[in-house]
Amino acid sequence: MTARVLIVDDIPTNVRLLEARLTAEYYDVVSATSGPQALAICDSQDVDIVLLDVMMPDMDGFEVCRRLKANPKTLHIPVLMVTALDQPSDRVKGLEVGADDFLTKPVDDMQLMARVKSLVRLKSLTDELRARAMTGQQLAVEDSLRAMDRISTNGGSILIIDTDQRHAERLKSYLTPEHDVDILTQPSDAVFQVTGAHYELALVSMAMADFDPLRVCSQIRTLEHTRHLPIILVAEEADKPKVVRALDLGVNDFISRPVERNELAARVRTQIRRQRYALELRQSVTNTMALAVTDELTGLYNRRYFDRHLGMMLGKAQSQDRNMALMILDIDHFKSVNDTHGHDSGDVVLKEFAARLKRNIRGIDLACRFGGEEFVVLMPDTEYRQAESVAERVRQSIADRPFELGGGKTLAMTVSAGVTLNESGADTAESLVKRADVALYRAKREGRNRVVFDAA
Template sequence: MTARVLIVDDIPTNVRLLEARLSAEYYEVLTASSGREAIEICQAGKVDIVLLDVMMPQMDGFEVCQRLKADRQTHHIPVLMVTALDQPSDKLRGLEVGADDFLTKPVDDVQLMARVRSLVRLKTLTDELRSRAQTGQAIAIEDTWQAAASISTDGGRVLLVDDDARNAQRIAGYLGETAQVDVLSHPQDAALAVSGGEYELVLVSMGLNDIDPLRVCSQMRTAEQSRSLPIILIAEESDRPRVLRGLELGVNDFITRPVERNELQARVRTQLRRQRYAVALRESVSNTLALAVTDELTGLYNRRYFERHLGLMLAKSQDQEREMALMLVDMDYFKTVNDTHGHDVGDRVLREFSDRLRRNIRGIDLACRYGGEEFVVLMPDTEASPARLVAERVRAAVADRPFSGSNGADMNLTVSVGLALNDVAVDTPDTMLKRADVALYQAKRNGRNQVVAAMDHALTANQQAN
């Protein structure tokens, strides 16, 4: 998996060394010699992951990372801090300002590539979800940014897989203040334990006795319910080759023994934050897909959805040589409602009309808000006679019962309806809509509160011409 990696370091020798290592693995490498330059490159949208040196003049790595994570344009870019500082407090500070991971100089090749691969996978997932949200509506990105900014990591549900009771008790104690930790002493049950979706993170000990810990991770990654669940390995220094293999299998992070309390808490918070952000993105995508095809006021499908669906259904009816009807409905004198009673009442009337429309069409019919007070109903497998019956039922549902106006006053409203049937041989969505629109216009000219079919209008026009 290739990616664009930005190396940020003010010492050219360090840059060349990291550049050579990453280029050998076919990563595309960009470089920056200052924090300000790094921020500008990231804001330009050219970066998948940042390798950030801590000790730099003018603006150190901690400040650079903090600024990147505070900017909605760049907060989703993973930051891997590379530092000569080896105190736990320095690592903790890096994670607290938003760093996704860190490496200590001199950089070990195995750790470098393992961390980069893991963070590139994270970036790929985030980019996919962001692009889907952006495709639907820009507001979705705004919502997910606000969600990311407000994410708390308190109360995380963590599963610890460890068959050594003493070690498990110590690790659980480290996390007890901020997370709910359940210990699983039978590792072979891990996949079943996480299948219910109640856990947000899994810690797996590499020191399991009767089962390969990577097998446990693989089983969780294979199951649909836990495929995106974050996993952290707790490993010995001698486990490094297997840790690398675990990262290739989809493990998200690892920590080596002896486990330092603050580092463990920071890594757990990082994974919980990522997980909750990913959940927020997925929910945003689902909501955005709904927003993209439905009308917010009425809950009916919108014009965009209708136009695409009409093309598909017309092509199907033509291929199968079946009838299809189109009904265009317009509320009569609706401007008077808004002018007399106000737009709030007008909106309420539109919602009420939409409910009556739904109740009076058939299950196979598709109702959409076409724009303003104009609605359209697509009726597949429908000939002229049943189409007219449905249209008359909709017209009567409006005319026979008043709507509520301002101050409880009743309003008697009506609709005009234009009907069109498809011509199996030559019709297009535009020609069908045009005929329905012409029929609707004729219904308005004839006095409103009536149904006119395109064939009726054509017959009348011919009679008048003769």
């Protein structure tokens, strides 16, 4: 996933060093040499993340961060503070003025890329939620964003997963009484523990006897209601390679041992604030979306909403030179379901199909009912391999388990899918839909129950 990174530092050598590292990973990099210049760039351009030096003349990084987070137009931009200060109090001050994370000079390459990837992923999800809100009925996005300042981080519900009871109790003592904390010393019970619970954060130790901590995190992510649960890893210095993999799997943050009390408290507050903010945004979208843009049977967005949203997202992808994928799906032999079992059974299949579709796409993907038994998925910031992975996961979820029609009757179903990618500035919404439709037709013609990419 690419992104536009703003580097703010008054020392040209530092800027060039960070720029070289990020450009090598295909990030689009812009730079500023002062706080006021950085604020002007964020106010006038699309910036996905700010790497902000603390020690600058006239306006230091703390003040720049405070102003970014006080401006409704820029408060959603993640800020990664880069500092030579190594005192915990300095790091905590950065987090408390609104910084999303920090790096200590000299900057470690692994930590740099891990933090940037994590924050870019968060920004991408936030952007998609804001875009959906705007598409619905020109919702008051600024009001929703200002809600970030009103969100309290007290009373968080936290689960600590660690096979070492003594270590877990120490972490718990750092977080209480501000938060409600549970301890789980049997990681194999993690899925059972979070099922039906309402945790807002999980702290997972990397030093667990006989258990793979990444497997524990992955299992938590498989549950629908904990898919967006923030996870912080508690890691040792030797765990760096696994931390990178964990962040790619969707883990939100990590903290190194020995754990400093104030830093832990600040990181926990940051994740709980994000979680509550994202929940408020999702509820805002749900509660204010007019029935005119929702398909009553499946609960997905309808064709009218999709047409409008596709045009907006395509324009954004083209202006920022980003990838985007479009998938059209058609339930195979659906007409025979209605003809043989009746329209009530057809409705059951459509509703269950929509439910499986939503469970097997990503948080940033948008699923809509295109019409009849056709569905469409819009995938922002997605290249070929990612689109193929999502499409195959959806296809398998339909074919692997029969649909229950009631009365003990089941029905095996399959789906065909056509996928296309945004290829150039000349693409239009109509041309994307046409290419995906042609690919879908090929999937049908070649035997159904398959995914085909357009050959354009």
